[in-house]
Amino acid sequence: MREPVTILGNYLSPYVRKVLVCLQLKGIAYRIDPFAPFIGDDAFSRLSPLRRIPVLIDGDFVLNDSTVICEYLEDLQPSPALYPATPRERARARWLEEFADSRLGEVIIWRMFYQLGVKRYLFGETPDDAVVRKAREEELPDALDYLETQLPEQGFLFGEVGMADIAIAAFFRNAAFVRYEIDATRWPRVAAFVERMHALPAFRALAGFEDRTLRTPVAQQREVLIEMGAPVAATTLGNIAPRRGIMKVE
Ligand SMILES: N[C@@H](CCC(=O)N[C@@H](CS)C(=O)NCC(=O)O)C(=O)O
Numbered sequence: 256m257r258e259p260v261t262i263l264g265n266y267l268s269p270y271v272r273k274v275l276v277c278l279q280l281k282g283i284a285y286r287i288d289p290f291a292p293f294i295g296d297d298a299f300s301r302l303s304p305l306r307r308i309p310v311l312i313d314g315d316f317v318l319n320d321s322t323v324i325c326e327y328l329e330d331l332q333p334s335p336a337l338y339p340a341t342p343r344e345r346a347r348a349r350w351l352e353e354f355a356d357s358r359l360g361e362v363i364i365w366r367m368f369y370q371l372g373v374k375r376y377l378f379g380e381t382p383d384d385a386v387v388r389k390a391r392e393e394e395l396p397d398a399l400d401y402l403e404t405q406l407p408e409q410g411f412l413f414g415e416v417g418m419a420d421i422a423i424a425a426f427f428r429n430a431a432f433v434r435y436e437i438d439a440t441r442w443p444r445v446a447a448f449v450e451r452m453h454a455l456p457a458f459r460a461l462a463g464f465e466d467r468t469l470r471t472p473v474a475q476q477r478e479v480l481i482e483m484g485a486p487v488a489a490t491t492l493g494n495i496a497p498r499r500g501i502m503k504v505e
Contacts, residue, residue: 257283257284258314259283259284259285259286259486260278260283260284260285260286260311260312260313261285261286261287261288261311261312261313261488262274262275262278262285262286262287262288262309262310262311262312263287263288263290263295263299263302263303263308263309263310263312263492264287264288264289264290264292264308264309264310265289265290265291265292265308265468265476266287266289266461266464266465266468266480266485267291267368267372267429267432267465267468267469268292268308268309269359269360269363269364269422269425269426269428269429270307270308270309270321270356270360270425271287271308271309271321272425272428272458272461272465273321273325273418273421273422273425274309274311274321274324274325274328275287275461276421276425276457276458276461277324277325277328277329277337277418277421278328279457279460280335280337280416280457281328281332281334281335281337282332283328283331283332284486285486286486286487286488286489287485287486287487287488288487288488288490288491288492288493289464289468289476289477289480289485289487289493290473290476290477290491290492290493290494291373291377291473291476291493291497292306292307292308292500293373293377293378293497293498293499293500294473294493294494294495294496294497294498295308295492295493295495296492296493296494296495298492299492299493302317302319302492303319304319305319305500305501305502306500306501306502307319307320307500307502309321309324311324311327311328321356321422322352322353322356322418325337325418326338329418335415336415336417337416337417337418337421338417338418339413339414339417344413347413347419348412348413348417348418348419349419351405351412351419351422351423352418352419352422354401355419355422355423355425355426356422358398359398359423359426360426362390362394362395362398363390363395363426363427363429363430363435364426364429366386366387366389366390366394367387367390367391367395367429367430367433367435368429368430368432368433370382370383370386370387371387371433372432372433372469376472376473377473377497378497378499391435395430395435396441399437399441399442399445400442402423402442402444402445403442403443403444403445406423406444406445406448407444407448408444408447416452416455420448420452421452423448423449423452424448424449424452424453424458427449427452427453428453428458428462428465432465432469437449463483464480464483464485467479467480467483468480473497477491477493
């Protein structure tokens with residue numbers, strides 16, 4: 256039996272969610288230090304030079320970036336495979352994961368979830384309504400139009416569930432957190448796909464922790480999650496007053 260890995264990252268992050276679902280599907284035990292990146296201390300800055308989550312700590316080995324982490328986990332434990340086998344399908348899976356991480360990240364996280372949640376509740380600032388409206392009414396619909404051409408009517412993208420499916424579905428939890436519902440008459444494939452993915456045990460196992468985190472002030476999230484029985488790490492690196500990230504987002 257290997258020692259559990261440690262994940263630095265909050266349950267509300269779609270990038271963290273990708274990694275937790277990957278760990279769950281591979282049956283790799285983990286502990287999570289569930290803090291928001293904006294309250295990470297100097298030790299966090301040393302482990303995450305971009306001050307971003309997730310970070311994976313495996314003994315004395317530290318890795319950043321959800322995609323890099325999931326590829327490491329795939330190499331570490333190839334079964335069940337979360338990337339397809341043929342070069343073309345593998346490449347397409349990587350592209351769709353990248354599309355989710357970059358474009359859905361930009362629109363759903365930075366222009367919707369960050370504006371309406373983090374900016375308002377963590378930094379006490381007013382969201383920019385024009386940014387949110389454009390994201391909801393133009394940018395996300397454009398992304399959904401594209402996904403509607405890519406996603407399967409049934410099942411998953413490449414046979415068994417894999418990282419591209421997981422990455423796409425992870426972002427739509429955050430869309431739901433800001434009350435965005437996918438219009439199933441306009442995007443029937445995407446709506447059904449996201450519903451199918453969120454019904455998987457690996458996603459459902461996280462949903463309770465996510466919903467509770469969403470309703471809990473940052474300073475109390477850790478205690479509340481411990482009470483709920485989440486696999487919380489013994490110590491935390493999230494203990495400073497909220498500080499802006501170092502990557503430009505607005
Ligand atoms: N490409 C990175 C993106 C990670 C990311 O942007 N995480 C967000 C949380 S949802 C974060 O840490 N944001 C803090 C910041 O950018 O300052 C990954 O895939 O892990």
